[in-house]
Amino acid sequence: MKIFSEFRKQEVIALLYRIFLAYFFYQVARFLFWFFNKDVIKIDSISDYFSLAYHGLAFDTTAILYVNGLFVLLSIIPIVINSKAGYQKFLFYLYFITNGITFGMNFGDFIYYKFSNARLTTAALHVAQHENNIGKVFLQSVIEHPFVIIWFIVLMIFWIFLYKKVQVPERKPQKLLPYFVTSILTLLVIVTIAIGGIRGDFKHSTRPINLVDANRYVKNPTQANVVLNSVFSFFRTMNTNNFREVHFVNQKFIDDNIKPYKFYKSGTKSKPNVVIFILESFGREYSGAFNKHKKIKNFESYTPFFDSLATKSLIFPNAFANGRQSIHGMSSVLAGIPSLADAFTSSPYSNQKIQSIVSVCDEMGYDTSFFHGAPNGSMGFLGFGNILGFKHYYGKTEYNNDVDFDGIWGIWDEPFFQYFAKTLNQKKSPFMATMFSVSSHHPFKIPEKYNGKFKKGKIDIHEPVEYTDYSIKKFFETAKKMPWYNNTIFVFVADHTNQTYYEEYNKPMNRFAVPILFFSPNPEYKLQGEDYENVQQMDIYPTLAELIGYNKPVRSWGRSLISGKKETNIIVNSTGSVNQFTIDNYIYTFDSDMKLLGIYTKEDLGLENNLISQSQNSEMQKSIMLAKAWYQDYMDRVINRKLH
Numbered sequence: 325m326k327i328f329s330e331f332r333k334q335e336v337i338a339l340l341y342r343i344f345l346a347y348f349f350y351q352v353a354r355f356l357f358w359f360f361n362k363d364v365i366k367i368d369s370i371s372d373y374f375s376l377a378y379h380g381l382a383f384d385t386t387a388i389l390y391v392n393g394l395f396v397l398l399s400i401i402p403i404v405i406n407s408k409a410g411y412q413k414f415l416f417y418l419y420f421i422t423n424g425i426t427f428g429m430n431f432g433d434f435i436y437y438k439f440s441n442a443r444l445t446t447a448a449l450h451v452a453q454h455e456n457n458i459g460k461v462f463l464q465s466v467i468e469h470p471f472v473i474i475w476f477i478v479l480m481i482f483w484i485f486l487y488k489k490v491q492v493p494e495r496k497p498q499k500l501l502p503y504f505v506t507s508i509l510t511l512l513v514i515v516t517i518a519i520g521g522i523r524g525d526f527k528h529s530t531r532p533i534n535l536v537d538a539n540r541y542v543k544n545p546t547q548a549n550v551v552l553n554s555v556f557s558f559f560r561t562m563n564t565n566n567f568r569e570v571h572f573v574n575q576k577f578i579d580d581n582i583k584p585y586k587f588y589k590s591g592t593k594s595k596p597n598v599v600i601f602i603l604e605s606f607g608r609e610y611s612g613a614f615n616k617h618k619k620i621k622n623f624e625s626y627t628p629f630f631d632s633l634a635t636k637s638l639i640f641p642n643a644f645a646n647g648r649q650s651i652h653g654m655s656s657v658l659a660g661i662p663s664l665a666d667a668f669t670s671s672p673y674s675n676q677k678i679q680s681i682v683s684v685c686d687e688m689g690y691d692t693s694f695f696h697g698a699p700n701g702s703m704g705f706l707g708f709g710n711i712l713g714f715k716h717y718y719g720k721t722e723y724n725n726d727v728d729f730d731g732i733w734g735i736w737d738e739p740f741f742q743y744f745a746k747t748l749n750q751k752k753s754p755f756m757a758t759m760f761s762v763s764s765h766h767p768f769k770i771p772e773k774y775n776g777k778f779k780k781g782k783i784d785i786h787e788p789v790e791y792t793d794y795s796i797k798k799f800f801e802t803a804k805k806m807p808w809y810n811n812t813i814f815v816f817v818a819d820h821t822n823q824t825y826y827e828e829y830n831k832p833m834n835r836f837a838v839p840i841l842f843f844s845p846n847p848e849y850k851l852q853g854e855d856y857e858n859v860q861q862m863d864i865y866p867t868l869a870e871l872i873g874y875n876k877p878v879r880s881w882g883r884s885l886i887s888g889k890k891e892t893n894i895i896v897n898s899t900g901s902v903n904q905f906t907i908d909n910y911i912y913t914f915d916s917d918m919k920l921l922g923i924y925t926k927e928d929l930g931l932e933n934n935l936i937s938q939s940q941n942s943e944m945q946k947s948i949m950l951a952k953a954w955y956q957d958y959m960d961r962v963i964n965r966k967l968h
Contacts, residue, residue: 334407334492334493334495335399335400335406335407335492336400336510337490338399338490338491338492339396339399339400341490342395342399342419342487342490343388343392343396345483345486345487346384346388346391346392346423347381347384347385347388349427349479349483350380350384350387350388350427350430350553351377351380351384352479353427353430353431353479353553354377354380354430354550354553355377356430356431356434356475357430357433357434357437357549357550358373358550360434360435360437360472361434361437361438361549363830364437364438364441364546364824364830365546365547365549365550366544366546366547366830367547367550368543372543373550375541376541376542376547376550376551377550379538379541379551380538380550380551380552380553382533383533383538383551383552383553383556384553384556386523386532386533386556386559386560387426387553387555387556387559389518390555390556390559391422391423391426391555392419392422392423393518394418394422395415395418395419395422396514396518397511398415398418399415400507400510400511400514401507401511402504402507402508402511404496406492407492407493407494407495408494409494412491412492416487419487420480420483420484420487423483424480426555427476427479427480427555428476429444429554429555429558430553430554430555431472431473431475431476432444432554433554434469434472435469435472437549438823438824441546441648441821441835441899442549442557442648442899442900442901443535443549443552443553443554443556443557443558444554444557444558445535445557445558445561445900464732464766464767468767534560534901534916535548535552535556535557535560535561535900535901538551538552538901539901539902539915539921543932544832544930544931544932545832545899545902545913545922545931546832548901548902565666565671565672566664566665566666566916567666567671567672567673567959567962567963568959568963569956569959569960569963569964570918570952570955570956570959571956572918572949572952572953572955572956573949573952573953573956577949577953578953578956578957581892581950581953582881582892582894582950582953582954582957583891583892584879584880584881584957584961585877585878585879585880586866586877586878586880586883586884586891587875587876587877587878588866588869588870588874588875588878588884588887588889589875590870590871590872590873590874590875591873592848592849592871592872592873593873594811594848594873595688595689595690595753595754595872595873596754596811596812596813596844596846596849596871596872597748597753597754597755597756597757597808597811597812597813598681598685598690598754598755598756598757598812598813598815598868598871598872599748599756599757599758599759599812599813599814599815600657600658600681600756600757600758600759600814600815600817600864600868601758601759601761601796601814601815601816601817602653602654602657602758602759602760602761602817602818602819603761603764603792603816603817603818603819604650604760604761604762604763604764604765604792604818604819605764605765605785605789605818605819605820605821605822606761606764606789606792606818606819606838606839607818607820607821607822607824607829607837607838607839608641608643608818608821608829608834608837608838608839609821609824609825609826609828609829609834609837610625610626610627610785610786610789611625611626611627611630611631611634611839612624612625612627612631613625613627613630613631613634613635613639613641613839614634614639614641614839615641616641617641617856618641618828620826620828623826624779624781624782626778626779626781626786626787626789626790626793627789627790627793628790628793629793629794629796629797629800630793630796630816630839630841633796633800633816633841633843634841636843636852637841637842637843637851637852638841638842638843638850638851638852638853638854638855638885638886639839639840639841639842639853639854639855640839640840640841640854640855640856640857640859640885641839641854641856642856642857642858642859643817643837643838643839643840643858643859643860643861644833644836644837644838644858644859644860644861644895644897644906645818645819645820645821645836645837645838645860645861645897646662646663646836646860646861646862646896646897647662647663647667647819647820647861647897647898648663648820648898648899648900649663649667649819649820650703650705650760650819650820651667651669651670651703651704651705651708652667652669652819652820653817653818653819653820653861654669654703654705654708654709654760654819655668655669655708656860656861656862657817657819657861657862657864657865658680658681658682658712658758658865659678659679659680659681659682659712659865659967660680660862660864660865660866660879660880660881660882661678661862661881661962661967662861662862662881662896662897662898662958663898664896664898664903664916664958665898665900665901665903665916668962669704669708670704671962673962673963673965674708674711675711676711676965676967676968677965677967677968678711678712678967678968679878679879679967679968680712680713680865681756681864681865681868681869682712682713682714682756683712683713683968684868684869684872684874684878685754685756685872686713686715687874688754688872688873688874689754690754690755690756691715691716691751691752691754691755691756692713692714692715692716692755692756692757693714693715693716693717693718693747693748693751693755693756693757693758694706694709694714694716694717694718694757694758694760695718695719695740695743695744695747695757695758695759695760696717696718696719696734696759696760696762697719697720697723697733697734697735697736697737697740697761697762698719698720698733698734698735698762699719699720699721699734700717700719700720700721700722701719702719702733702734703760705760706719714758718743718744718747719734720734720735723735723740723743725739728740730762730763730769730771732767732769733762733763733765734762735762736762736763736771736795737761737762737763737764737791737792737795738771738791738794738795738798740761740762741759741761741795741796741798741799742798742799742802744757744759744799745799745802745803745806746802748803748806748808749806749807749808751808753808753811754872755808760819761792761795763788763791763792763795764785764788764789764791764792764822765788765822766784766822768784768785768787768788769788770787770788770791771791774791774794777794778790778791778794781825782825783823783824783825784823785822785823786825796816809845810845810846811846812844812845812846813842813843813844813846813849813851813868813871813872814841814842814843814844815840815841815842815843815864815868816839816840816841816843817838817839817840817841817861817864818838818839819838820836820838821834821835821836821837821838828929831929831930831931832899832929832930832931833904833906833911833929833930833931834929836897838861840859840861840863840864842867842885849871850886851886855885857893858893858895858906858926859885859893859895860882860895860896860897861882862880862881862882862896863882863883863884863885864882865878865880865882866878866880866882866883866884867882867884867885867886869884870884870886870887871886879961879967879968881894881896881954881957881958892907892950893907893908894906894907894950894951894954895907896954901915901916902914902915902921903915903916903918903951903955905947905950905951905954906926907947907950907951908926908943908947909925909926909943910923910924910925910926910935910943910944910947911923911924911925911926911928911929911931912944912947912948912951913931914951914955918951918952918955920936920939920948921936922934922935922936923935923936923938923939923944
């Protein structure tokens, strides 16, 4: 037909070729992502890798069409100048500016996946908005990982080289009507394909693919991060709000089984001081006292003081974090509020009245303080601390001596811990104070004066962990001399985990493994021994409420670890796309809609043997219902502002 005489064959071929190049380089980035993280993402065979890469094409399609939508449109719209050299040059710059920036997102994950255990999402923006040192952190990362930058530059040069291999010859349409008709028909076909590609499916009845869909194609949940790409995970989490009310069970079932309000009758007459250390990245893997019975070959500890303190404390060697980032640790430890797909602290619901150990202590007449050696407001701690009701905040501003600034994150732990002790000594008892440390953090530096004092260890974090441990020791040497010390309860917990060395801690569930330790020099509180039951950060708040004698109900999804009561124990955490519940003998994984994905024995921390085919088992059925009831209550209380 004459109508197709003006069909823009060369332009369409060039467009398809350029989009194909994006697919090719996304696959290269996928392989490099796995290569840089192969020690934490296990793939058994070449065929398994190719299977993951194949299923990743759907996620690549969505990402590529997000990024290249404008480029595709401008490449095919009928404006008669499309093939001119100047217009093609414009398209070249549009293509490589947009693709270059977004392609680089994958390279960031080459480095930071080991720390975050997840692909890049918009949660990174919530963290970055509270920091003024992002440039320094980026520069430090470049210095430490030059090959990542080199790979990026080399691949971009190669991409440009291949792009130029197929050119669009300049031609002027001879017949405008056929030119416009065929262009519009081509555009309609491409738009239809693009809509299906962005959704990940052409079926109207299905929702667009999301992060959790990557889990459909894997043997192990960590492999989902190979199926995904960082561009997809970032764009799919923009403007999302996974907080929504659900109705799985009636309220009586929640009241009888979840028991969101708990009451612990305490015989304590005195009001002990409370000092909580939330230790940056201080994972359970680094401490000998928490690994005595783990049977890890050639295990080495980097916390000699912490280990000695553990012998005089109540410790929990099977404790887990309820979040993935520092601010998640703050809400979990102090208020018993975990983070699931979306962080509570960066949600529209965070600014509400919240019962927490802070509000409980405020109610009992305690002086309450939060200490963090970073610039005031960093990590969002100042804002959330105000919501919780801390009466005082002490940061880098109050410390007022930049000689002890580490140059990136904040005041070195040792001097700031000394400042902490001395500031507490000026307070009237009872007081409750929280210290959030900074030094055991990327870029894993220690003060120059201590070079050679601590073991370098097997991975970068080992040396700064031992420095923080030394800082805790020096804190206790100072605090012991102070009058408030003997009637004080100390709590130590990590906010989240970080780098891993031992295979045991590369297991998905152990990416949440943190130490929890309670210590008091006052024998009245009986804080000694080892409890090997599974516990979590959310248990700290109700435990402290009982210890200080708060004889009123507490709103808590955790439980007191000293009450002796037999309570439903539901350990909760989330990868950001998969919700994980450990209940009795099994670990249950769900997507963000609480559709069951997997069931594993609680010993199967690697989530390797999925027992979902046995889910009709009565114990499993009850636990699945408990998990859904917990989730329902969580959403109800967060959304309807019932956290007080």
